[in-house]
Amino acid sequence: MPKAPALLTDLYQLTQAQAYFQNGLVDWDGSFYLHFRANPFGGGYTLACGMAQIAEMIEDFSFTVDDLDYLASLPSASGAALFRPDFLDYLGAMRLGLDIDAVKEGVPVFPYEPIVRISGPLMQAQLMETALLNQVGFQSLVATKAARICDVAKGPVAEFGLRRAQGPAGGIFAARAACVGGCSSTSDVEAGRRFGLPVSGTHAHSWVMAHLDELAAFRAFSLGMPEGCVLLVDTYEVERGIQNAVTVALEMEQRGQRLAGIRIDSGDLAWYSKRARLLLDAAGLDYVKIIVSNDLDEYAIQSLRDQGACIDSWGVGTRLVTAYEEPALSAVYKLSAVRRSKHEAWMPTMKISAQLAKATLPGLLDVRRYHDEEQNIVGDMIYRLDAPPSDDLVIDPLDKLRRKRLPSGRYVQLLEPLARGGKVLWPQLSVAEIQQTAKRNLQCLDASCRRFLNPHSYVVGLEPGLHNQRDQLRSQLHGVDLE
Numbered sequence: 153m154p155k156a157p158a159l160l161t162d163l164y165q166l167t168q169a170q171a172y173f174q175n176g177l178v179d180w181d182g183s184f185y186l187h188f189r190a191n192p193f194g195g196g197y198t199l200a201c202g203m204a205q206i207a208e209m210i211e212d213f214s215f216t217v218d219d220l221d222y223l224a225s226l227p228s229a230s231g232a233a234l235f236r237p238d239f240l241d242y243l244g245a246m247r248l249g250l251d252i253d254a255v256k257e258g259v260p261v262f263p264y265e266p267i268v269r270i271s272g273p274l275m276q277a278q279l280m281e282t283a284l285l286n287q288v289g290f291q292s293l294v295a296t297k298a299a300r301i302c303d304v305a306k307g308p309v310a311e312f313g314l315r316r317a318q319g320p321a322g323g324i325f326a327a328r329a330a331c332v333g334g335c336s337s338t339s340d341v342e343a344g345r346r347f348g349l350p351v352s353g354t355h356a357h358s359w360v361m362a363h364l365d366e367l368a369a370f371r372a373f374s375l376g377m378p379e380g381c382v383l384l385v386d387t388y389e390v391e392r393g394i395q396n397a398v399t400v401a402l403e404m405e406q407r408g409q410r411l412a413g414i415r416i417d418s419g420d421l422a423w424y425s426k427r428a429r430l431l432l433d434a435a436g437l438d439y440v441k442i443i444v445s446n447d448l449d450e451y452a453i454q455s456l457r458d459q460g461a462c463i464d465s466w467g468v469g470t471r472l473v474t475a476y477e478e479p480a481l482s483a484v485y486k487l488s489a490v491r492r493s494k495h496e497a498w499m500p501t502m503k504i505s506a507q508l509a510k511a512t513l514p515g516l517l518d519v520r521r522y523h524d525e526e527q528n529i530v531g532d533m534i535y536r537l538d539a540p541p542s543d544d545l546v547i548d549p550l551d552k553l554r555r556k557r558l559p560s561g562r563y564v565q566l567l568e569p570l571a572r573g574g575k576v577l578w579p580q581l582s583v584a585e586i587q588q589t590a591k592r593n594l595q596c597l598d599a600s601c602r603r604f605l606n607p608h609s610y611v612v613g614l615e616p617g618l619h620n621q622r623d624q625l626r627s628q629l630h631g632v633d634l635e
Contacts, residue, residue, distance in 0.1 A: 422456050
């Protein structure tokens with residue numbers, strides 16, 4: 153699977169690029185920013201993920217001979233060639249010269265604020281849109297779901313949703329994002345190879361069904377795979393399966409081995425886990441772990457914990473990799489400034505709408521993240537790079553009467569340089585390192601923002617000058633005279 157094929161895009165990006173080329177706009181610069189309009193799952197935060205794939209896109213981006221031959225074969229509505237030969241030649245020789253700033257992976261982010269800013273040749277920045285939204289939107293969605301699940305599980309969570317993921321790429325990148333969000337392992341072997349993720353798994357019901365009886369199946373598996381052996385006990389009757397597992401565990405002890413765990417995949421998981429713990433402990437097998445699965449998500453896990461279930465670790469598949477109940481992040485990529493040459497000043501641009509929530513922000517945008525004396529994060533300020541804030545007041549982007557003054561001087565820049573002139577600056581980090589970043593950052597986010605029901609709204613506001621410029625430009629574009 154190619155890392156970053158240039159044709160991983162929508163057709164309109166290429167037809168628009170040809171229009172830039174034909175109209176002599178290839179020397180124009182543009183600044184775009186990626187943001188989203190609402191946190192997923194009714195939650196109070198989103199976990200940034202997928203930025204490493206932006207770096208891969210930049211490093212590998214080029215139109216191959218096969219790409220160009222395919223584009224040359226596409227017909228227009230009249231039957232003529234859709235793309236001009238000189239435009240295709242331009243694409244073939246093009247090398248990216250973009251400046252990219254982004255939020256680090258594993259950092260909580262919030263609606264309306266830029267999480268990626270791309271500046272440079274207008275046409276090149278345009279061509280990044282679809283692939284960027286695809287990677288960052290999907291991985292941030294799954295990483296957020298994983299973080300919510302792991303937050304409530306209080307124990308290891310294994311991701312094993314590949315068989316029900318949205319295709320091979322969906323499964324591979326969902327596994328990566330799930331581990332960024334806190335999962336301890338994945339069943340996806342290709343994702344494990346590609347991203348260095350721990351892989352886990354034991355046997356299926358078919359193993360038991362292929363043998364004369366369950367006890368024989370368990371004995372055979374413990375002999376064939378004694379290390380990390382976990383027995384699936386619900387192929388037939390769960391309590392009998394637990395008892396058979398106890399028998400095999402005691403036999404393993406006689407061989408100097410230990411049964412690692414049992415897994416329950418159906419039925420009343422709270423009841424059976426308690427029963428399993430009782431039977432295992434009574435046999436002196438208190439070290440044997442109890443693992444459960446079966447369409448789990450954060451709400452089912454919370455319910456099981458509230459019932460006092462005796463569960464050591466969790467297997468979560470379908471509802472994690474498909475980001476159940478919220479199939480897409482509301483991410484958009486919008487132009488916020490243009491200039492005709494590098495010798496001219498940037499001209500702010502914005503999209504207006506009858507809904508203020510869908511209006512964009514003008515100018516080259518950046519974000520400051522403020523923290524209190526204990527390093528807990530308390531609010532973000534969006535501002536223009538060419539007009540640094542004079543104080544720490546922020547205004548709600550949707551309600552100008554809601555204002556807040558953030559802790560004076562206690563902030564960091566949220567966007568960090570990912571690439572300059574098309575050259576990647578970020579170091580390559582392992583998923584384990586990014587996972588630790590996520591854990592540290594989520595601990596700095598107040599618990600009220602992490603709760604599932606009616607989470608507290610984290611403060612994200614506009615610097616007053618940006619707020620005023622947005623309103624003035626919006627009025628001008630609407631044809632309203634503020635004077």
